[in-house]
Amino acid sequence: MADNVNQPQAARTRDAGPPHELQSGWIFFAAVMMIIGGAMAILEGIAAIAKDDLFVRTSNYVFTFSLTSWGWIHLIVGIVVLLAGCALFSGAVWARAVGIFVVGVSLIAHFLWLPYYPFWSVILIAIDIFVIYALCTPAHFGRAATRD
Numbered sequence: 001m002a003d004n005v006n007q008p009q010a011a012r013t014r015d016a017g018p019p020h021e022l023q024s025g026w027i028f029f030a031a032v033m034m035i036i037g038g039a040m041a042i043l044e045g046i047a048a049i050a051k052d053d054l055f056v057r058t059s060n061y062v063f064t065f066s067l068t069s070w071g072w073i074h075l076i077v078g079i080v081v082l083l084a085g086c087a088l089f090s091g092a093v094w095a096r097a098v099g100i101f102v103v104g105v106s107l108i109a110h111f112l113w114l115p116y117y118p119f120w121s122v123i124l125i126a127i128d129i130f131v132i133y134a135l136c137t138p139a140h141f142g143r144a145a146t147r148d
Contacts, residue, residue, distance in 0.1 A: 027088055027096070030134035034085025034099060037127045038078045041106065044113075044120060045075030070113060077106050088135075096135050103131045 048071025065073075084102045087095040107128040110121045 024137070026134040026137045027091070030099060030131045031085045031088035033127055033131050033134070034081050034088065034103065037103075037106065037124055037131065038080075038082025038085055040120075040124060040127075041074050041078030041081060041110075043078075044117070044124075045071045045073070045078055047071070048074060048116075067116070070116065073109055074113070077102075077109050081106050100132055100135050103128050103135070107132070 048067050050071075051067060081102050084095065084099045088099055107125055110124045110128065114121045
C-alpha cells in the first residue's frame with residue numbers, strides 16, 4: 001500500500017488483471033443463473049414436446065399455440081440462454097449484450113407461458129429479471145482503494 005501512495009486516485013482503485021477475467025461477482029451470478037434458467041427451460045420444453053399431462057391446456061388464451069409448439073420455443077430459447085450463460089465466463093462485452101437480449105426473449109416467452117404453468121413461469125421470470133439486473137450493473141475491474 002505504501003508504494004502506491006503517490007499514484008493518482010484512479011490508478012489506486014484498479015488492479016491490472018487479464019481482460020478475460022470475470023469483471024464482477026454480478027457477471028458470475030448472471031452466468032450461473034443463465035445456465036440454471038436455460039437448463040430449466042430446456043426441461044420445460046422437453047416436457048411440453050412429450051405432451052405430458054403436467055401442463056394446463058387453455059382454450060381462451062390470446063397466444064394460442066399448440067403445446068408442442070410452445071415446447072419447441074422453450075427448448076430453443078433454453079439452449080440459447082444456456083450457451084449465452086457459458087459465453088459470459090469469457091468476460092467479453094458482447095456476451096453481456098447477447099445475454100441481456102436472450103434473457104429478455106426468455107422473459108417474454110415465460111410471460112406468454114403463464115397460463116400453462118404459472119408457478120414455473122413466475123420462478124423463471126424472477127430469475128430472468130435478476131439476470132438482466134446483474135448484466136446491466138457497471139463492471140468493477142478490481143477492489144476499491146482502502147482509506148488510511
